[in-house]
Structure formats: C-alpha cells, structure tokens
Amino acid sequence: MARDWRELFIIDGAQAAAPSGSEEPERRVGRFRRLRESLRKTRQALQSEIQATLFEDLNEETWERLEEALIYADVGAQTTAKVVAQLEQEATENKWSGGQELSDRLVELLTEIARTGEDTIDLRPDPTVILVAGVNGTGKTTTLGKLAWHLSKELDLKVVLAAGDTFRAAAVEQLELWAQRAGVDFVKGDLGADSASVAFEAIASARRDGADVVLIDTAGRLHTQDNLMAELAKVRRVIAKQIPEAPHETLLTVDATTGQNGLRQAKAFSETIDVSGLVLTKLDGTAKGGIALAIAHELGIPVKLIGVGEQLEDLRPFDAGDFARALVS
Amino acid sequence: MFDSLSEKLQATLSEVRGRGTLTEDDINAAMREIRLALLEADVNFKVVKSFTGAIKERALGADIVGKLNPGQQVVKIVSDELTELMGGAARELSFSPRPPTIVLMAGLQGSGKTTATGKLARYLRTEHHASVAVAACDVYRPAAVDQLIKVGQQAGVDVYEQGTDRNPVDIARWAAERARSEGKDVLIVDTSGRLHVDTELMTELADIKKAVKPHDILLVVDAMTGQDAVNVAEQFAEVVDFDGVVMSKLDGDARGGAALSVKAVTGKPILFASTGEKLDQFERFHPDRMAQRILGMGDVMTLIEKAQDSFDEQQAAELERKLRKQEFGLDDFLEQMRQIRKLGPLQSLLGMIPGMGKELRGVKVDEKEFDRLQAIILSMTPQERRHPELIKGSQRLRIAKGSGTNVQAVKQLIKQFEQMRKVMRQVSQGRMPDLGALMRQAR
Numbered sequence: 001m002a003r004d005w006r007e008l009f010i011i012d013g014a015q016a017a018a019p020s021g022s023e024e025p026e027r028r029v030g031r032f033r034r035l036r037e038s039l040r041k042t043r044q045a046l047q048s049e050i051q052a053t054l055f056e057d058l059n060e061e062t063w064e065r066l067e068e069a070l071i072y073a074d075v076g077a078q079t080t081a082k083v084v085a086q087l088e089q090e091a092t093e094n095k096w097s098g099g100q101e102l103s104d105r106l107v108e109l110l111t112e113i114a115r116t117g118e119d120t121i122d123l124r125p126d127p128t129v130i131l132v133a134g135v136n137g138t139g140k141t142t143t144l145g146k147l148a149w150h151l152s153k154e155l156d157l158k159v160v161l162a163a164g165d166t167f168r169a170a171a172v173e174q175l176e177l178w179a180q181r182a183g184v185d186f187v188k189g190d191l192g193a194d195s196a197s198v199a200f201e202a203i204a205s206a207r208r209d210g211a212d213v214v215l216i217d218t219a220g221r222l223h224t225q226d227n228l229m230a231e232l233a234k235v236r237r238v239i240a241k242q243i244p245e246a247p248h249e250t251l252l253t254v255d256a257t258t259g260q261n262g263l264r265q266a267k268a269f270s271e272t273i274d275v276s277g278l279v280l281t282k283l284d285g286t287a288k289g290g291i292a293l294a295i296a297h298e299l300g301i302p303v304k305l306i307g308v309g310e311q312l313e314d315l316r317p318f319d320a321g322d323f324a325r326a327l328v329s
Numbered sequence: 330m331f332d333s334l335s336e337k338l339q340a341t342l343s344e345v346r347g348r349g350t351l352t353e354d355d356i357n358a359a360m361r362e363i364r365l366a367l368l369e370a371d372v373n374f375k376v377v378k379s380f381t382g383a384i385k386e387r388a389l390g391a392d393i394v395g396k397l398n399p400g401q402q403v404v405k406i407v408s409d410e411l412t413e414l415m416g417g418a419a420r421e422l423s424f425s426p427r428p429p430t431i432v433l434m435a436g437l438q439g440s441g442k443t444t445a446t447g448k449l450a451r452y453l454r455t456e457h458h459a460s461v462a463v464a465a466c467d468v469y470r471p472a473a474v475d476q477l478i479k480v481g482q483q484a485g486v487d488v489y490e491q492g493t494d495r496n497p498v499d500i501a502r503w504a505a506e507r508a509r510s511e512g513k514d515v516l517i518v519d520t521s522g523r524l525h526v527d528t529e530l531m532t533e534l535a536d537i538k539k540a541v542k543p544h545d546i547l548l549v550v551d552a553m554t555g556q557d558a559v560n561v562a563e564q565f566a567e568v569v570d571f572d573g574v575v576m577s578k579l580d581g582d583a584r585g586g587a588a589l590s591v592k593a594v595t596g597k598p599i600l601f602a603s604t605g606e607k608l609d610q611f612e613r614f615h616p617d618r619m620a621q622r623i624l625g626m627g628d629v630m631t632l633i634e635k636a637q638d639s640f641d642e643q644q645a646a647e648l649e650r651k652l653r654k655q656e657f658g659l660d661d662f663l664e665q666m667r668q669i670r671k672l673g674p675l676q677s678l679l680g681m682i683p684g685m686g687k688e689l690r691g692v693k694v695d696e697k698e699f700d701r702l703q704a705i706i707l708s709m710t711p712q713e714r715r716h717p718e719l720i721k722g723s724q725r726l727r728i729a730k731g732s733g734t735n736v737q738a739v740k741q742l743i744k745q746f747e748q749m750r751k752v753m754r755q756v757s758q759g760r761m762p763d764l765g766a767l768m769r770q771a772r
Contacts, residue, residue: 071374074555077365136578136606137439137551145471167606169479173472222581255439259371259555261583282438285524287557310469 005150008304008317010122063088066106073288076260079297083109110324113293118276119302119318121249123157127206129214129239129246131199133232133273134253135265136220139281139307141171143253144217145178146315147305152184157212159184162202164195164235167219175217181312185211195219195231196238203242216247223268236273251304253279256289266295277304280318284308292323356388359403372586373559376414376593384410414589415616416598420573425544429462429508429516433541434575435534435565436549438522441577443473445549445603446519447480448611449575452601454486459514464504465490466497466537467521477519483608487513497521498536505541518543525564538569546571547600550588552579558587559594566595573600576614580604657750659706659714666699704732705742717743 063084070080087106096102122128130147134140144161151157161179163186165171172188179186187202189195199216206214218235221228239246252275254262269275280292280303292303303318360381367377387406424430432449436442446463453459463481465488467473474490481488489504501518508516518541523530538546548571550558565571576588579602588599599614651657706714708731713720720728720743729736 068374071368072556074371074557077369135553135581137441139439168476169483170472170475173475174470177471222578224581255551255553257437257551257554257557257561259553259558259583259587260369261371261553261581262555264582265553282524285437285526285557286560287555291555 003317003319003322005154005317008119008121009155010120010124011155070290073290074259074262074294075288075290076263076294079113079294082297083113107324110293111321113297114303114323115320116296116300117302119304119320121277121304123151123155123213125243125245125248127160127203127211127214127243128248129203129216129243130249130251131216131218131236131239131247131273132251132253132279133218133269133275134220134279135222135255136168138220138253138255138258139279140220140253141165141174141178141217142310143251143279143281143305143307143315144215145175145182146307146312148178148184148215149182149312150315151213151215152182158210160202160206160209160211160214161186162198162214162216163188164198164217165219166190166193166195166198171217171219185209196235199235200238200242203239203246223265229268229272232269233272250274250276251279252277252301253281254291254295255287256280256283256291257285257287258291260291260294262291263294263298266299266301270299270301275301277302279303279305279307281307284314289323353389356385356403360385363407367586370586371553371555371558371583371590373556373590373594376559376590380410380414380593411589412617414593416592416614420598420600421613422545422600423572424515429505429513430545431505431508431541431543432515432517433538433543433546433569434517434519434549435546435569435571436522437524437551437561438470440522440549440551441575441603442522442549443467443476443480443519444606445547445575445577445601445611446477446517447484448603448608449547449601450481450486450515450517451484451608452611453515453517454484457514460512461515461517462487462489462504462508462511462513464488464501464508464516464518466500466504466518468493468495468497468500469521473521480608487511489516497533498540501537502540516541525561525568531564531568535568545573547573547575548591548597549575549577550591552576552585552588553581553583554587556587559590562591562595562597566597571597573598575599575601575603577603580610655750655754656715657753659709659717659746660711662746662749663703663706663714666702670696670699701732701734701738702742705729705734705739708732717746 066087067080067084070083071077075083083106086109087102090096090105091102094101096105121130132140132144148159148161152159159182161175161182161184163172163175165175166189176186176188185205187198187205189198189201195218202214202216205211216235216239218232219228221232223229236247236250250273252266252269254265258265266275266278278292278295278301280289283289283306289306295301296303303320303323306316306318306323308314308316363384364377364381367380368374372380384403384406387410388403422430422432434442434446434449450461450463454461461484463477463484463486465474465477467477474493478488478490489500489507491500491503497520504518505516518537520534520537521530523534525531546569548562548565550562554561562574574588574591574597576585576599579585591597592599599616602612602614604610604612651661705728708728709717709720713724713728720739725736725739729739732739
C-alpha cells in the first residue's frame, strides 16, 4: 500500500501517531485511487512499451525499445543505461525469455534506485525548521501551503509559515491565503526585504510562541544565478545561526515535467543548501517524473513528497515501490 | 543557454570538419553522437530519430558529392536542419487591421505566463509604440491577479481586472469590450495555468477563445521541460489551435530541446524567448540565429541589434571627436562602460560573440568589478577624471577612501586607462595596436 503520512513523519521517538480521528478506510482508498489515477497515464505509456517489448523474443531491439521507453519517461541516458544493462545481464545469466520475470525485476530495479537515503521527515526537534527552495514555477508556495495544512489540521501541530519569497509580485499574498486556509501563524517582510531576515523573524517568533514547525518559503530562482544562490546560502546560514542543527529538512521542489535539467538543478541546490529531499510536483499531468529516478541514482537525494493536484490532499508522501510499480505495471 | 548541446555538436563535428573525405562510418559515428546529445538535451526521441535520419540522408546523398570539404558540408546540413527544426526565419505576431489585437496566453502552471504577459506588454509598448492593456483572467491561483497588477504597473500598461469572483470567460469578454472602447492597440489576456489533461479547464480555455476571438494564441513553454512537452503542446494545439510559442526561462542552463520538439511536432513556431527575471529580458526568437548559436557560430545579429538599440548616434559622434582630439577622459570611459552594460549582463553578451562561447565557458564575469571601477571614478574630481595621469599619492589615498577600495585598485585603474588611451591614439592614427600585449597586460 501507499505510504502514509504516519510513515513519513517521525514524531516524539516513534513514527507519527495516527492523525486525529484516524483516517477512515474509504478515505485512504480514495487517496490511493487518486494517486493511481495520477500515475495512470504514466503507467499506460510505459506499460504499452514494455509489454510489446517483453512479449517478443529477446533481441537487440528489445533493449533499444526499453531504452527509448525510459528515455521517454525522462529517466535520462545514464540511469537508463544502467537499468537496461543490468536487466540485460540478468536476463542472459538467468536465461529469462521475457514476460513476468523481466517485468518484475524491472520494477525491483527501479524501486531500488528510487529508494535512496533518509526518506522520512523528523519532526522531533522543537521547533523543526523546514526550508523549501526551487526553480521558478515548480510549486514551492503551493507545496508549503498544503504542508502547513497537513501539519496543522491532521497532525495538530503548531506551525509558523514564513513568506521568504520577497521577490515575486504577490508571492506573499499567495502564501498568506494558504496560511489563512491552514489556520497557521504567518510571518512576512516587505516586498524586496531580505528573505534571511524573514526566516530569522519566523524562527524567533516560533521559539517565543512554542511552535512545533517553521516552514520557510523562498523565492524561485534558477540554479545558474550565482547571486541568487548566494542569497539562498545566506538564508540557510542565518537559520543555522539561530539553531545549529537547522534547517532540519531542506526540500527542493522539482516539477515532474522537468527534463534532464532537473539533475543540474538538484546538483546546484544541493551544493548550496545541502538538499535533504525532493518534492516532485505536478505528477497529475502526463509527465512521467522519471527525472526523480535520475536524481536519486546520480545524487542520492530521495523524493519525500509528491504533488498530484491542486487540492489540499493532493500533496502525498512518496512511496518508492508504488512509484516504480505505477511506472511499469 | 544551449551551451552543452552546442559543445557536444561541436566536438562531434570538429572531427568530421577537418576531414577531406567522409566515409559512411564517419557519418554513422557522428549521428550516434548527435542522437545522444539531442536526447540529453530533452529533444523528443521521435524528433531525434527523424532529425538524425534526415541529416544522414542528406549527408550520404548527392549533397556532398564533389564538394571540396565534406566536413564543412555536414556542419552546414546540421545547421540548416536545426534551423528548419526550430521554425525557419523569425516571425512576428499577426496584428489585426482593426484594433485591438487580442493576444491570448496559455500554458501549464508555473510555465511563466504572467511574467511573459508583462514582458510581452512591455515589448509591444516600447518596440511597437502600442497602447497595451492586460486582462487578469487567472481567478484560481491565490493572488495571481495581484501579481498581474504589479507586473502590469512595472510594464507601464493598463491592467483590466475584476477580482476573482467572476467567471474568467466573462472577464475576458468584458476586457475585450473595454479595450475596444478605450481604443487600445493590443489586449493581452492572461489565463490561469492548466493541465492539458484537465478537460474542464481546457474547455474553459476554448470558451475564452470563443468569447474574445484572439488574433494570436501563445503557448508558454518552460525551456526546462522534458519529453512531455510534446504531449502538452499537442493537447493545447487540439483544443485551442495556438499560433506560436513563448519559450520561458531560457536564461538557465536548460538545453531547451523540448522547445525544439514542440515546433517539430505541432508545426507552431517559437515567436519569443524570455531570458531573465527583468521585464526587458524578452526578445523575438530567431531560429536561424539560434541554430548558429548552438553550433557555436555566434549570434552577431542580436548583438548588433542590441547595440543599435542602446547607443546614441550623437554620443558616438562626440566620442569620435574626443578620441581624435585626445580629450578622452575617465568620464567618457565611465559613459562607455554604462553604455555597454545597458546591453545586458556581460555574461550573455559574451555568448553571442563567435568563437567566444567555448573559450569563455565557465568564465564568470564579475559585474561588481564594474561597480568598483565606477565608484573609483566617481570619487575623483572632474579635473582628475580629465587628467588621471596627474593624480598623486595623497589624491590616490583620498580616492581609495572615497570609493571604499584601496590605493592599489586606484593605481591599477589609472594604469589600465593610460594603456587604453594609448591604444585608442594608435587606432585613431590608423595603426594597429598590439592586441596580444594588451590582453596579457589586462590579466
């Protein structure tokens, strides 16, 4: 089954307890259906390729087609080459002639790659500081709004939302609306203010009021803009000055429609602010989100959350097994 | 922009380029490299197949038989095909003979529609001297209307908005009516981001189209999009039959292959390129120039056009007079520096110079250095600026303090300026300066 929020968050020494009023089974089923639904197109796209491939005799073309299918899912040349080479080798060694064995093993391989590093979010520190960054238009503000809602409404935590995007016109207003919906505290600066100062203020206010989690938004920036990346590094430094272990979680939002540039994004942001996990957004389109596999494979950064739509419940914990299965079965 | 693709193709072709004769194996090897480079650049794999197929066919065919340098011919073929793939010569919006011309913007969430709307508005206002209004029809994303109001203000155009309570179709219709009655030349309709598989919202977009009958529909495509770009474009083409593409976020290191694929698959040309966060970082897309840029042939045309835009003829004549009379002082130097900086970030200018792309890759231009130079010059008296050679120790100290730099920096600036003046004298006297020596000194 899909991973639940309780498996994603670690609270007070144990995994998160059942959220208030524990989810009714139908609701879980509904959510799972939505996840399946959002990955359905992805699945279909890969499925047709793989089935057509695997039901035929194994030959050179089989591997070429599998390669194309993975490339088409934005998995990228390097990761694709590794998966195809390993599968080909195992197929030869085990004398598989096609069908189920190959298909199962393919899912396994993809799952292994997707499941990398620490894939939970530890909420035990008081307050837990979560910093969110990413390229323009990848869905940072929306992700934070939904995350605030989950933490506040479902886990009953006291949350402070910090509007660190002081650059984009109306970004503060956008986050403020989310804060109202989620019923959480909101800290903002003026347009053009230093986002580090907003982060500072948010942590100070969280400590003053005994908040559990501080969520810090930042302005979208291209990873090639050195001055903006330096500014982001400063936000992180300012946070660490107040709480040495913070930010406890640094999330990078990556749009599922992103191609191979996603690798460069992840690498550059990781070098600047030490990314601990990805949020793979906009998985509800026809995009495959395969770039997440490439990032996991080449950089060892796990996906922690996925976005499958605009509704509040459309932010979901990432499940490597589901993701891989949904991709190919 | 497009650095890696350009580099890869150059590396592949430089082997072929030097060769006197080509075998089929040579061509096959080159095609394999091109295929991989294009796939890594997110070009749709079907497009890659037909692209390499077409090149190979032409390369093996009669095209290069009897030509002196087949390597050069292959480069030319790749360049031709790449240009074709990106849509031939540059195209403009189609303006209505009876204003207002209505432009509808569409795209996925986060592709950069609202920013592109503001940039296009500014572009049409300044380049076409049109009176422009923008309509806020994104009623779904929180604060999207506020964002357009702010962007519209920055662009210096009117923003037509009715909050978020009305239906976007009604707002669009109302805005079109208002643009007509207020005698606007152009109305740009911003819409909310929508997924190409969201039937309801796609229908709404078709309804907006029906209501305002736009003359141009532009699809905004993120340059970083992967293989899915083709699906998205096909869906949008089916529902609203858009006319052209605005490629956004081209200022990153995205290889932009997706945008090439969109043209190849839908046949819709790329009209504009959005290359930065500032509103004026927006230009017409020139497929032919971009193809040359990818192949490392530079983009001199864009550079010249940019220069023409920002240099004043009178100033140029005055500068020439000063050079001849040897009255060129630090003030004039400062003015020159400001002119060049008006062209845009130096980093992007360097990429347009033929042959520079590769050599200067990885070289970061420190724009702050110019601020420092400016601070030093502005800390001098007018007399000192005219005759920097007369600046003595105590003056240097004062200037260093005034500009927040050190004596060393002041000395260096004056020394470099002296050298520059010497070169200029030589040039104005018709002698060729020793550029090599100059470069060595500059380092």
